[in-house]
Amino acid sequence: MMKPMRCQVCGEVYLGEQVPDRCPFCGAAGRQMVHAAEWIDYDKLDLDQGDLEKCRTALGFEISNWTFYKCCVNKAGNIFNQAIFKRLAKQEMEHAEVLARMMGEEMPAFTEESCPDNDKEKFEEAHLREHRAIKYYLESASAARHPRVKEVFRALSEIETEHLQISNVYK
Ligand SMILES: [Fe+2]
Ligand SMILES: [Fe+2]
Structure with missing residues (x-):
């Protein structure tokens, strides 16, 4: 049912x-x-300055990665790779929305991101970007004060770990 x-x-x-x-x-x-x-609606959180800064940095990563993957979708060399980039782009967009909502802020203006022409290089850059995000989320999850921030950062680090694995598709 x-x-x-x-x-x-x-x-x-x-x-x-x-x-x-x-x-x-x-x-x-x-x-x-x-x-x-x-379902529990956490909505906007009452965050101290430190947690707010952490969320803002995370939001910057998510927007940047989202924009990067959108570039990869447009310039993908084949439909298989395009499908992967399309899913990654959408997930990063969701992550950005989660962070903006927690902070009680509107989504910020877009950054411009370029991406390599060659798909193998796109995945290499994706690997670096996901690695950076995972490292950031794990460190910030321990340092954060608010339990919900810790929980969301840990959940995001898990998801980006799966992105990292899929970025190794040509390894
Ligand atoms: Fe993400
Ligand atoms: Fe979800």
Whole structure:
């Protein structure tokens, strides 16, 4: 029987018969998908200056990676690689929205990102970008004060770890 499930990381709703193994929107692990009636709305958080700065830096990474992957979609050499970049772009957009909502801010203006012509080099750059994000999220999750910030940073580090794995497609 179809039931509404809601992601505890990004807040998007999934209708289905079974819990998906990943959130189809932000890529969070299936355990983050809860029954819609049990979903907790964290909305805007009351953050101290340190946590706010951490979220702002994270938002900058997400926007930058989102824009980079959009460039990769447009310049992909084949439809297989294009499909991967398309999914990564969408997930980074969801991550940016999660962070902006936690901070109670509008999404900032876009940065311009370029990307290499060659797909192998695109994946190499993706690897570096994901590595940087994972490192940042793990360090910041321990340093953050607010439990929800810690939780979201850990969830995002898990998702970016999967991005890192998929960026090794040509290795
Ligand atoms: Fe999600
Ligand atoms: Fe992300």
